[in-house]
Amino acid sequence: MTAVLKVSADARLRVALSAPDSLRRQALSDVLVEAGYIVVDIEDPADIILADGDCAAGDNRPMVRLGDGDRPASGLLPRHAKPHQIDAALRAVAAGLIVRSPAASEPGFGQLDEGDAQELLTPRELEVLSAIMDGLTNKLIARQLDISLHTVKFHVESVFRKLEVGTRAAAVAKALEANHFKMIKL
Amino acid sequence: MVDRTNILAQFSSALVERSVAANSAIAAIRLREGRHMTGMLWRPDAVITSEQSLPEREEFELLTADGSAIKAKIAGRDPGTNLAALKPERPLSVATAIPAASHVGALAIAFGADAGGTATPRLGVVNAIGPEWHSSHGGRIEQRVELDIDLARREEGGPVFDASGRLLGMSTFGPRRQVIIIPAATIERVVPILLKDGRVSRGWLGVGLRPVAVPEGLGDGQSSGLMVMSLAAGGPAANAGIVAGDIVLSVDGVSARRMRNITARLGTDSIGRTIDLRFIRGGLVTSRQAMITERPNS
Numbered sequence: 001m002t003a004v005l006k007v008s009a010d011a012r013l014r015v016a017l018s019a020p021d022s023l024r025r026q027a028l029s030d031v032l033v034e035a036g037y038i039v040v041d042i043e044d045p046a047d048i049i050l051a052d053g054d055c056a057a058g059d060n061r062p063m064v065r066l067g068d069g070d071r072p073a074s075g076l077l078p079r080h081a082k083p084h085q086i087d088a089a090l091r092a093v094a095a096g097l098i099v100r101s102p103a104a105s106e107p108g109f110g111q112l113d114e115g116d117a118q119e120l121l122t123p124r125e126l127e128v129l130s131a132i133m134d135g136l137t138n139k140l141i142a143r144q145l146d147i148s149l150h151t152v153k154f155h156v157e158s159v160f161r162k163l164e165v166g167t168r169a170a171a172v173a174k175a176l177e178a179n180h181f182k183m184i185k186l
Numbered sequence: 187m188v189d190r191t192n193i194l195a196q197f198s199s200a201l202v203e204r205s206v207a208a209n210s211a212i213a214a215i216r217l218r219e220g221r222h223m224t225g226m227l228w229r230p231d232a233v234i235t236s237e238q239s240l241p242e243r244e245e246f247e248l249l250t251a252d253g254s255a256i257k258a259k260i261a262g263r264d265p266g267t268n269l270a271a272l273k274p275e276r277p278l279s280v281a282t283a284i285p286a287a288s289h290v291g292a293l294a295i296a297f298g299a300d301a302g303g304t305a306t307p308r309l310g311v312v313n314a315i316g317p318e319w320h321s322s323h324g325g326r327i328e329q330r331v332e333l334d335i336d337l338a339r340r341e342e343g344g345p346v347f348d349a350s351g352r353l354l355g356m357s358t359f360g361p362r363r364q365v366i367i368i369p370a371a372t373i374e375r376v377v378p379i380l381l382k383d384g385r386v387s388r389g390w391l392g393v394g395l396r397p398v399a400v401p402e403g404l405g406d407g408q409s410s411g412l413m414v415m416s417l418a419a420g421g422p423a424a425n426a427g428i429v430a431g432d433i434v435l436s437v438d439g440v441s442a443r444r445m446r447n448i449t450a451r452l453g454t455d456s457i458g459r460t461i462d463l464r465f466i467r468g469g470l471v472t473s474r475q476a477m478i479t480e481r482p483n484s
Contacts, residue, residue: 020218054221068339109238109268110361111330112320112445120399120410123433183394183415184322184445186452 013094014038016046018055028052035087048094050086064089064099075099112184119162128155133172201307204351208297208305209251210281212344216247224299224344226356230277234377235343236358237263237270248274249303262380266325266388267372268358271380283345285370286352288312288331293349296333296357296365298341310335324388324449331355331367389452390481392421397445398433404466411435411466412442426463426476433466452478
């Protein structure tokens with residue numbers, strides 16, 4: 001028996017947009033139209049809601065929210081999410097998934113993070129990790145940093161060892177979680 | 187009438203009484219259409235709240251449970267301790283709370299404000315305490331206090347009381363939305379300065395730093411340092427000739443392995459002082475002098 005999996009890419013989603021600020025509303029509407037969505041008012045029938053902040057809509061339609069709010073939403077993105085993130089989140093939530101971005105929850109008032117000296121990366125390793133996070137292959141990293149492929153592999157291994165991971169995806173996840181790119185301003 | 191033999195009923199009615207009393211200890215701070223946060227009535231001329239969640243505005247409207255709407259101007263804000271003080275245009279009647287220290291396991295009642303300024307209680311215990319700590323914004327907080335309470339966004343900035351009705355501090359969100367307290371002792375130290383000067387002055391170097399491992403063979407054996415990621419144009423570090431990529435090893439001879447060692451040298455009294463920065467550049471250890479100035483407002 002063969003299962004047939006079909007993804008209909010041409011089904012245009014109807015997005016009900018809730019944005020109290022008119023400038024934000026216009027910008028978000030442009031993003032949605034550009035990405036091929038049909039934008040409707042919050043009261044109109046829609047497949048999904050995109051809310052800028054808390055949305056008063058008292059219904060059960062799936063919702064992606066930008067920024068803070070107290071109401072539950074299947075999709076949570078930071079206020080300044082990129083257009084491709086909004087697009088991805090809308091599709092995922094419309095498909096019944098839950099979407100969270102590591103940066104969606106505000107950092108909160110926290111302690112000065114001293115980090116763990118064991119897993120601190122060298123400047124070069126940070127450059128390599130940042131390139132991994134951009135999705136670059138070893139070959140492209142070598143070209144970008146102007147170092148040999150062999151040296152890149154050496155740094156990648158060292159990053160994996162320090163972060164205690166075995167794959168690039170895990171390294172990215174760990175780096176985001178550990179906030180390796182946090183900067184402290186003094 | 188409360189059944190004097192039913193301890194749970196007594197407990198419950200005590201909480202009801204406290205919640206009614208809390209109406210005169212809080213206010214709703216209107217942010218924008220449909221949104222608000224909680225302010226804690228601290229003195230007749232000062233309402234305090236959580237700095238991190240208060241938008242950058244000069245004037246706000248306070249709503250109190252008795253139905254009044256009072257305009258209040260920003261008196262001062264300190265991101266370092268996450269405290270902001272608002273000055274209402276007319277004095278409020280405030281029952282000054284007696285401050286108290288937190289203890290693990292002690293009952294804690296946190297009050298937020300609903301949209302009309304009526305107190306919304308949350309009950310829990312002090313889940314963990316720790317020693318004095320330094321925030322990522324450079325402020326010193328007298329005690330680390332974590333609660334086992336969940337708050338709605340709008341409830342942040344309200345008072346937290348103990349079982350005797352004494353003030354433990356102001357509620358706020360730490361990382362991952364954990365509810366922590368800015369202790370009453372920190373409020374008592376910082377808010378008078380905010381009311382007087384509008385801010386807490388701190389020393390400033392004008393650098394963005396990130397902890398890094400020092401590549402092997404460099405740094406006189408020190409294994410970690412702070413790499414300069416950004417420089418404020420015209421700031422003390424830039425003026426001293428520090429450039430992005432320098433890895434700071436020590437400040438005034440004190441190892442930069444711990445960020446705290448540096449923030450501790452940037453208190454109010456540090457302004458105008460010259461410090462010695464030792465760092466790695468291009469594989470060599472070198473040093474420069476920088477004069478600490480006052481941290482700009484933004």
